Amino acid sequence: MTSPESRTTWLKSGSLVAVYFIFIAFSPTQTLLGRLLPRTWQSGFALNASLYAIPIILMLVFFGRENLGNFRIFRDRPWQKLGQIGLSLVLLLLGNLISGLLVGKQSANQTGVDNATTTTALWAAILLFVILGPLLEETIFRKILLTKLATVIPRWLAIGVSCLGFLLIHVNAPQDFVAYAPLAIIFTGIYLWCGENIAFSWTVHMLNNLVGVLVAFSWL
Template sequence: MGTMSLRPKLYRYNALDAVAVAAYTGLTLLFVFAGGSVQRLMLEVFRDPATASYAINAIFYAAVGIFALASAWRVARRDLGILGTRPWFTLGMVPLAVVVMLIVTAILLGVLGGAQSSQNQLGIQGMLQQVPAWLMVPLLVVLGPFVEEYLFRHLLIGKLSQYVNLWICCGISVVVFASIHVVGREGLVLQALAPYLGMAVVLVAVYVWTGKNLMFSYLVHAAKNLLAVLLIYAVPADLLPN
């Protein structure tokens, strides 16, 4: 009875959710419409463009992450407890989900006729080439995935599905997650969207499949980002797309 009454409370929107969404939306709009000014301001402090870009991303995700963690820590603790009762499932299914993600992405790219690097992807590659791993890994593997799973899975599916059909919520999550990652000159070009669509489809699938387990989708997201970081550090800079 206690578990049944606790679950709805964990999936009610609260003031911290509103603040987190407002921070994410406000900072995103700021960087979209005044990104040049923000970049110039950060260059006054750090001088190096890559370090300035890293600082902007770190501030962005830290600002949102504080409210995300404050809002979702009970869900995160519960979900970690559930995963802790089945460690072999977690250890086996996280890498399997990453492999499935790569397969789905490859299929999408084959159907759409190849990949096109987004400005977001190129920006991350540029930072990885110049910012040390001990700074990039916490941002891309720890902080970023948690913020995004909180926003795009926990809020858009876990909580929104209390009011809207679950599958509609899943579709919204996929579209919003993929679209928000494609910025710059390319717009919503399908070849640039494809990697993020493949990623979003699998993350939504594992989130729903595991009973809306935020920490499982987070671990899959973090593992995929870690793999990408390791590959970029392992590949010589002159072989990466310009």
């Protein structure tokens, strides 16, 4: 275990995790928000953006400066770090290829992203699904549920909570377990490999999602 976090940090972390799961994983919240939104917003990108808005705002307020500071690590030996990211992308590609062969069809979560992109511009899809969404998830599943949680529970258990939490939040159909297991393992692995720095795992996560969004738009 590492040094304990302050009470303020735990309050911020707990609030962000709670709000994230209430808006993203709790079906009644999604149903209620859908009823409150204008009819034209009740499906596709607008609904996704509305659900993510409050968690993203809290993440930027509570951890924005801390997350931004993580990117200073690229100032030292940037080529070595780019090599680590490149190797992670190769592993991610292999993992996605193997899971794709095993599943034989697109994950339900990716189908949802495809449907959402049909109702918005490319820049908006990139902002939500490529930049802010992954930053929110890395903050929650790596920074909070791994690094910060490891200050109060065994490290191996925090790693398991991080991987399992990330996997379950993306499961909308049975095939999603196979499709997202490589992502959960690789994102967590690079986070640990690179000194628990969110800049690395976010970069790989971002590039992975960028490919998914560009593929979705290429079919429009």
